[in-house]
Amino acid sequence: MIEACPDLVACGLACGTRLGEMNAQAARHGIAYTVCAGGGGNIPASADLGALIDAAEPDLVLNGLVGAAGLQPTLAALERGIPVALANKETLVAGGDLVAAVRARTGAMLIPVDSEHSALFQLLADVPIDRVRAVVLTASGGPFRGRSAADLGGVRAADALAHPTWSMGAKITIDSATLMNKGFEVIEAHHLFGTSYDQIEVVVHPQSVVHAMIRLQDGSVLAHFGPADMRVPIGFGLRWPDAPPMRGEMPLAGRTLEFMEPDLETFRCLGLAREAGRTGGTAPAVLNAANEVAVAAFLDGRIGFLEIPALVLDALERVPLGSGDDLDAVLGADRAARTVVNEALAGVAR
Numbered sequence: 001m002i003e004a005c006p007d008l009v010a011c012g013l014a015c016g017t018r019l020g021e022m023n024a025q026a027a028r029h030g031i032a033y034t035v036c037a038g039g040g041g042n043i044p045a046s047a048d049l050g051a052l053i054d055a056a057e058p059d060l061v062l063n064g065l066v067g068a069a070g071l072q073p074t075l076a077a078l079e080r081g082i083p084v085a086l087a088n089k090e091t092l093v094a095g096g097d098l099v100a101a102v103r104a105r106t107g108a109m110l111i112p113v114d115s116e117h118s119a120l121f122q123l124l125a126d127v128p129i130d131r132v133r134a135v136v137l138t139a140s141g142g143p144f145r146g147r148s149a150a151d152l153g154g155v156r157a158a159d160a161l162a163h164p165t166w167s168m169g170a171k172i173t174i175d176s177a178t179l180m181n182k183g184f185e186v187i188e189a190h191h192l193f194g195t196s197y198d199q200i201e202v203v204v205h206p207q208s209v210v211h212a213m214i215r216l217q218d219g220s221v222l223a224h225f226g227p228a229d230m231r232v233p234i235g236f237g238l239r240w241p242d243a244p245p246m247r248g249e250m251p252l253a254g255r256t257l258e259f260m261e262p263d264l265e266t267f268r269c270l271g272l273a274r275e276a277g278r279t280g281g282t283a284p285a286v287l288n289a290a291n292e293v294a295v296a297a298f299l300d301g302r303i304g305f306l307e308i309p310a311l312v313l314d315a316l317e318r319v320p321l322g323s324g325d326d327l328d329a330v331l332g333a334d335r336a337a338r339t340v341v342n343e344a345l346a347g348v349a350r
Contacts, residue, residue, distance in 0.1 A: 002029055004231075004235070004245040005235070005238065005239065008238060008239075010029045010031050011031065011032065011033065011056040011057065012031065012032075012034070012035075012052050012055065012056030012058060013025060013026050013031050013033070013034045014034070014035045014036070014037075014041070014049060014052055014065075014073075015034075015035075015036050015037070015041075016036070016037045016038065016065070016069075017036070017037065018036075019036045019038060019039075019041075022034055022036060022041070023040075032055075032056070033052055033055045033056040034052075035049065035051075035052045037069075043055060048072070048076065049076055050073075050079075053073075053077055053080060053082065054080075058082060059082070060082065060083045060238070061073070061077040061082055061083070061084050061085070062085045062087065062113070062237065062238060063077075063084055063085070063086050063087060064087040064113075065088045066088070066169060066171055066172065067088075067090055067171070067288075067292050068090045068094050068285070068288055068292065068334055069090075070088030070090055070091050071088075071090060071091050071094055071098075071330075074086065074088065074091040074095075075095070075098060075099065075102055077108070078099065078102045078103055078108040078110070079102055080106075080108075081107065082108060083108055083109035083110070083111060084108070084110055085113050085234075085237030085238060085240070086110055086111065086112055086113055086114075086237075087113035087114065087234070089114065089181070089184045089185065090288050092187065092188045092191045093184045093187045093188065093273075093284045093285075093287070093288045094284060094288045094330055094334065095285070095324075095327075095330055096187065096191035096284065096324065097191075097280075097323075097324035097325040098324070098325055098326075098327055098330060099191065100191065101325050111236075111240045112192055112233075112237070113233050113234055113236075114185060114233065115226075115228075115230065115232070115233045116137045116138065116185055116212045117185065117188055117192055118211070118232075118233035118237065119212035119224030119226070119233075120135055120189065120192075120193060120214070120224075122236070123212060123213075123214050123223075124193060124214065127216070127222070130217075131217055131218075132195075132199075132214055132215070132216060133199070133215040133217050134195075134199045134201055134214070134215040135189055135193065135195055135200055135201070135212065135214050136201045136202070136212060136213040136214065136215065137182060137185050137189060137200065137201070137202050137203075138202075138203055138204075138205035138211060138212060138213070138259075139179060139181075139182040139202055139203070139204050139205065139262060140163070140164060140165045140176065140204070140205065140208045141204040141205075141206055141262075142160075142164070142176045142177040142179070143159065143160060143162045143163055143164055143177055144159075144160070144177055144267075145164075145204060147266065148266055149265070149266045149306060152266070152305050152306055153304060153305075153306060154304070155304075155305045156301070157170075157298060157299050157301065160173065160174050160298075160305060161174070163176060163177075164206070165207075165208040165228050170299055171292070171296075171299075174295045174299065174308075175269075175291070175295065177305075178267060178305070178308055178309065179262060179269050179270040180269035180270070180272075180273060180291055180308075180309075180312075182202055182262070182270055182273075183269055183270045183271075183272065183273020183274060183277075184273060184288070186200050186202065186270075186273060186274055186277060187273060187274075187276070187277040187284055190277055197277055197278050201215075202262055202270065203260065203261065203262070204259070204260045204261070204262050205257070205258065205259050205260075206258055207255070207256070207257055207258065209225055209226065209228060209250075209255070209257070210223050210224065210257060210259075211224050211225075212224050225250065226250055227247070227250055229247065231247060232247055268309040268313075269308065269309045269312065272309060272313060272316065276316060279321070280324055281321045281322060281323055281324045281329075282319075282322045282323070282324055282329055282330055282332075282333035283321055284324070285324070285330045285333040285334050285337070286315055286316055286319045286321070286333050286334075286336070286337040287312060287315075287316060287337075288334070288337075289315070289333070289334040289335075289338050289341075290311060290312045290314075290315035290316070290337040290338070290340070290341045291308070291312050292338075293311070293337075293341040293345070294307070294312060294341055295308060297311075297341075297345050302345060303345070311344055311345075312341075314340065314344060315340045315341055318340050319333060319336045319337050319340055320336075321333070
């Protein structure tokens with residue numbers, strides 16, 4: 001994306017474990033400040049990512065981390081009044097109330113990079129809020145669309161990783177297969193746009209070219225239509241409020257668009273996420289942490305696909321809830337949920 005936007009300059013880079021790739025990118029783009037969680041960057045790995053932000057002095061931070069690890073870097077940037085282009089769902093799932101409090105204090109901008117929320121961000125920009133009846137998120141349905149729970153008992157990680165539309169990392173691809181990813185996006189939409197959970201709909205759209213829609217009070221629907229290419233919302237997030245880089249034409253002729261209701265009985269994670277969002281407090285943090293551990297166990301072959309929602313539900317029922325706008329409470333709920341799921345996994349014989 002930097003190559004496509006010569007007016008953009010990368011000034012800092014962070015990674016989890018892919019030190020060689022990070023160093024190669026830093027050398028190619030002349031990036032002076034780097035940090036690797038596994039060690040090896042020129043900013044100590046033990047330092048808060050705020051140290052990288054302070055050293056690099058960016059105009060904008062793009063957060064593409066996976067998991068709850070993305071929350072504190074987002075808060076660090078927003079605390080400094082720096083806009084964040086957010087591709088880390090878990091920031092708003094686990095810490096939506098915390099983010100809202102920091103943004104209210106600093107006025108820092110949050111630009112969504114998820115394709116669905118980027119689409120809603122653009123659709124809602126010029127529509128008076130009193131005209132909006134609901135927002136609609138689209139889901140591809142993942143590799144198991146149309147299957148029943150009985151069909152899913154024996155599926156393996158390789159089956160779940162075969163996404164029909166998007167090329168993504170392993171964790172988010174499994175979340176797409178369970179529809180937890182869409183549940184996370186429901187919670188994100190609530191925090192990003194101030195919509196109640198009753199105003200957030202989900203429809204399955206296998207073609208993945210309509211990324212979001214808004215229902216207006218007069219019964220009409222506005223839709224954002226675009227290619228299934230994450231470079232588009234990333235480019236929008238990096239260039240906002242300027243125009244994103246061109247990515248060619250979007251063919252229209254000959255297309256068929258389908259929309260259908262999600263199967264909430266088979267794909268229970270979507271309902272669990274919506275309920276955790278309604279409960280509020282630290283419930284979404286518990287949801288996210290339990291899901292991270294359960295998905296990792298599935299990818300390792302330790303549990304079956306249908307055990308993911310079962311483990312998440314068990315954590316939601318067992319972990320005491322606290323205030324969602326208290327960082328210690330959020331981090332404590334995250335740790336407690338991981339402990340509950342790991343204890344359950346310790347008793348699972350495979």
